[in-house]
Amino acid sequence: MVLNILDDPSNFQDHTVTYAATTIMKVAYGKNTPTAATDPEVIEVRQVMEILQTVLGSGTYLVDSIPWLKYLPWYGQELKHGYEISKRIHTSQLNRVKQRMQSNVDLGPSFAKFVLENGRHYDLTELEMAFLAGAFFGAGADTVAAAISTVLMAAACFPEEQATVQAELDEVIGRHRAPTFADQESLPRLQAFISEALRWRPLSPDGLDHRTTKDVTWARRKLLHPSGHYGVRQPLASIMIVLAKCERPNCFSLRAISRDPEVYPEPDKFKPQRWMNDEDHLRDDLKFFVFGFGRRVCPAQHVANRSVFITSLLILWAFQLTLDPTKPLDDMGFLNGNPQPFSIEAKTRVPETELRRIMEIYQNP
Numbered sequence: 001m002v003l004n005i006l007d008d009p010s011n012f013q014d015h016t017v018t019y020a021a022t023t024i025m026k027v028a029y030g031k032n033t034p035t036a037a038t039d040p041e042v043i044e045v046r047q048v049m050e051i052l053q054t055v056l057g058s059g060t061y062l063v064d065s066i067p068w069l070k071y072l073p074w075y076g077q078e079l080k081h082g083y084e085i086s087k088r089i090h091t092s093q094l095n096r097v098k099q100r101m102q103s104n105v106d107l108g109p110s111f112a113k114f115v116l117e118n119g120r121h122y123d124l125t126e127l128e129m130a131f132l133a134g135a136f137f138g139a140g141a142d143t144v145a146a147a148i149s150t151v152l153m154a155a156a157c158f159p160e161e162q163a164t165v166q167a168e169l170d171e172v173i174g175r176h177r178a179p180t181f182a183d184q185e186s187l188p189r190l191q192a193f194i195s196e197a198l199r200w201r202p203l204s205p206d207g208l209d210h211r212t213t214k215d216v217t218w219a220r221r222k223l224l225h226p227s228g229h230y231g232v233r234q235p236l237a238s239i240m241i242v243l244a245k246c247e248r249p250n251c252f253s254l255r256a257i258s259r260d261p262e263v264y265p266e267p268d269k270f271k272p273q274r275w276m277n278d279e280d281h282l283r284d285d286l287k288f289f290v291f292g293f294g295r296r297v298c299p300a301q302h303v304a305n306r307s308v309f310i311t312s313l314l315i316l317w318a319f320q321l322t323l324d325p326t327k328p329l330d331d332m333g334f335l336n337g338n339p340q341p342f343s344i345e346a347k348t349r350v351p352e353t354e355l356r357r358i359m360e361i362y363q364n365p
């Protein structure tokens with residue numbers, strides 16, 4: 001992404017999508033070449049995801065409560081159309097992996113290869129395998145891109161906090177080598193900055209709706225976790241669903257959790273320091289909530305966290321980010337589900353030729 005920004009500084013958001021899509025395609029299908037934000041397949045999948053976003057909110061479609069509606073040929077045409085597009089894309093991606101496996105091409109590990117080799121142990125049909133691998137892209141590309149964009153947007157909006165992080169980077173890494181994952185433990189301020197950025201403008205702010213599988217008796221009791229989650233315990237089964245002042249049933253609201261003043265004093269202020277203790281270490285009593293909770297917690301939280309961390313680290317090490325005064329920035333876009341293109345100016349912190357040289361070595365060590 002650093003080299004992409006150097007080559008084309010005006011297209012920040014596209015670069016985050018290209019990075020996230022390339023990473024996900026590698027994990028899902030073992031694809032080794034870059035997947036650009038402008039690839040027709042990526043554009044198509046993102047369009048289907050937009051339909052899915054609407055579908056995920058309970059109550060949008062009557063078929064959620066009246067299942068037989070799905071048998072009416074004229075009902076939910078756009079849903080059936082979205083399904084057909086997804087089926088075509090996911091099946092062709094899985095088939096590509098299958099063909100290469102049959103031709104003994106060395107693919108390296110990937111989720112698709114794993115399910116093709118082991119799917120029968122889980123009674124999966126090929127269509128289920130195709131959709132499982134396809135879910136990686138659907139669930140992971142835009143979320144990771146949005147998370148990185150949020151961190152970079154926060155850096156541009158809060159220059160003093162950005163400078164604090166960069167002082168830490170200069171002290172721990174200097175400007176003559178590119179940072180790596182090995183530096184992670186030595187960079188608590190950067191980690192605090194990322195946590196605060198994703199608290200400040202949480203992705204998926206209204207969570208995902210969940211459906212209970214049996215009747216539930218609720219005892220209204222407020223359980224205050226260090227993270228500020230309010231819970232309602234279901235006493236018979238050991239399931240806890242986090243409601244957090246959510247207006248809709250069976251869902252949690254990350255927006256409400258992120259604004260709890262008991263846990264995050266002055267919640268509308270951007271204060272990375274709140275994630276650190278008096279010894280300037282990361283606090284271990286404040287949980288990170290943006291990936292949800294319980295058995296449906298985001299299964300990719302570790303890969304997502306690492307992606308956001310390493311990208312934020314490299315970019316904040318390489319560039320000083322500032323707002324473009326000629327273009328207004330809607331910092332609520334990701335939170336409100338309507339992200340607008342935004343413009344950030346990136347000034348190199350290392351002379352450009354030197355930066356290119358360091359990054360070339362980084363890519364091909």
Ligand code: HEM
Pocket residue numbers: 024135136137139140141143144147203204207208290291292293294295296297298299300301303304305308
């Ligand atoms: C920063 C990036 C990401 C964020 C903020 C995020 C957030 C979330 C949230 C809030 C949920 C709902 C949890 C719940 O219902 O309790 C979720 C579920 C999920 N996420 Fe992520 N996610 C991210 C990246 C990814 C990536 C990279 C992938 C795949 C490679 C992924 C795959 C999934 C899947 C499959 C689910 C559904 C899990 C289930 O219902 O059992 N996510 N994610």
